[in-house]
Amino acid sequence: MGAGGRLITRSRAAVSALFFLNGLMIGAWAPKIPVFSSALQLSEAGLGLMLFVFGIGSLLLMPIAGMQIARFGSSRVVQVAAFCFLPTIVGLTLVHSVWAGAIAIFLFGGIGGAMDVAMNANAVEVERSMRRSIMSSCHACWSLGCLIGSATGGILIAFMGPLGHALTVASAGLALFFIIRPMIFSDAPHPSQQRERARFPLSPLPWLIGIVALFSMIPEGSILDWGALYLRDELNAPTALSGFAFAAFSLAMSAMRFAGDLVRDRLGAVRTLRICAVISFVGLIIAGQAPNVTVALIGFGIAGIGISNMVPIAFSAGGNIPGLAPGIGLSVVTTLGYSGILFAPSLIGFIAEYTSLATIYTGASLLSLVVLALSGLARHADRVGDTEQRANA
Template sequence: MLEIVKDAPATGAGARLIIRPRAAVSALFFLNGLMMGSWAPKIPLFAEALHLSSVDLGIMLFIFGIGSLICMPVAGMQIARFGSSHVVQVAAFFYLPTIVGMTLVHSVWAGAIAIFLFGGIGGAMDVAMNANAVEVERSMRRSIMSSCHAFWSLGCLVGSACGGFLIALLGPLGHALIVAGAGWVLFFIIRPMIFADAPHPSERRERAKFPVSPLPWLIGIIALFSMIPEGSILDWGALYLRDELNAPTAFSGFAFAAFSLAMAAMRFAGDLVRDRLGAVRTLRICAVISCVGLVVAGQAPDVTVALIGFGIAGIGISNMVPIALSAGGNIPGLAPGIALSIVTTLGYSGILFAPSVIGFIAEYTSLATVYTGVSLLSLVVLALSGLARHADRVAGH
């Protein structure tokens, strides 16, 4: 039986206290993932419309990352002032139409502004929805963060899988309008169910101060070192299979597919595992599994073994970031939004910027060496795993 807010019965109105906020925050993760997944098939069209070279497109994607990293801390400060419920609603409302803006641009400068807003508002929503998930975890006194991230992965899958079909059927603008319109419909359905968590006015100023404690930064390193392997597989896995393991082009995309499938499946199971074993032990197990999987992939003699390795890595990495985010949102004395903005910003910088560094290293060594070396980051996570004890405050709050 699920535990809920103190003194509320687990039936009738009490049961709705569990179902409605949890469903709402899961839907917010799905919406964010849906937008990101819908953007993937539009990238070639975006580049074609603005006549971008590969280098130009790389700069545009860099602007996307800069937008995220600038707006995430801003969102954290606003969450400390107004609560995650208010911020996530504003961010989601303005994020959904940005996919239309990305479709309508016809100049490089307009494209740069559009992609900055797309990355920035999406990043703000990311911080706010994670902060709201932390509050729902506290109210339920059980873990939900892993399953929330599983819904994000599901949204990415739906957006990317349907995007190409809708673009072919309705054109780029029709696709964007369908995605934004469907997103708004879902948003207005779940809006009344979003968990309200506005902080007490007397706490706002004290809790919103920029933290001097090393804890959020150290937990941010856990998120960073968990996301670098994810980014390396996303951006370089196909090249590794094709160029170093002689995989046919048709199979080259299977690296990230194997990783993503394993990661999404384990995220749906991750909350149960974490509640049974505790956050620290779960993170330690995940870190070891991630390390083993990356070594297997890096030392693989053929494609089959590499895919097995990437799948093992996906199982391990699946719950490392959700645990880090729960821990960051439950640091004593810090507003969840402020701490989460630090953890999220550090974590996502691993996906946004590390792949370019990996490409530079791979040019002088090999991707096999890179994946073997990246496994060492999981050992750093293992060394810092004791900090995940803050995630267990969910159960005892």
């Protein structure tokens, strides 16, 4: 891809900040989960059902957001979605009944998912305008937001209470949103995309690549939604430290995603994916078999290093399948991938009811071995000529 124009522009800074804001809210949710569960007196199975509602909200509103993007453009949709999403963290704090909790978490997951689709679409438009790749760094900003949200969440809850934490995060997020709003890249609608997204291929290749994305994102979702409870309930971590499970994971993921494009161009997508799958396997084993909080955090950090570039490679491969329109292949891969981070954590709740979260994380490591077995499919993520260029380097 050409490197025309400046490396940093106002529109790139704005879309990166949108990714950061979305990640900040998701990260802030991680240490709030035990508080949410206690306030509604939920069992692990009950919490799993609530997380299922979160996933339902996301997958219902994501395609609606896609249709609105085709009609109005990503800029308008992402602004509305972000403005509505940021206060939902407060709604999760104010609920005192199961039904109110279900509505609050549906809105949190749904509007957050709509913002996710819109900000990714806006990032694509910024890439086109700049003629350079920025998607990896945008996802790194999302991970950075998750890191800050999860790392500060437990501390803020301990010193300010759940409501004080929610109001602080929402207020800071809205303030940043209004600062960047004038800089968000304004794009034209693309009504032709709507028809293309409705088609699904019969070829097994995009579905197999989708499994790579799915098995890469299931561990990420399990750490986000269950990491705090694992540290608190099974490793006896205090509330102030409970959010650091996803924080350690996000820190490692953020660093590696900022370097992800360079690593992949140097080693190739297949070799990078294989190395990442092995690292993820080792990290999840360490986290699941950890005797104390420190070892668990190290394991989650190692897992973050491995998983960081697995999903971007899968998405890139899905959009570059020979003989298949990029939008069609990518729609399959992203749908399967996001279902892993949205729905798998709810199933984990039911499984954990009869086993333990330590067993869950140990078992999740096996998914990385499946990714390793399918890693040859990552060759579709390499641009034409990359292999020859590395061979001549």
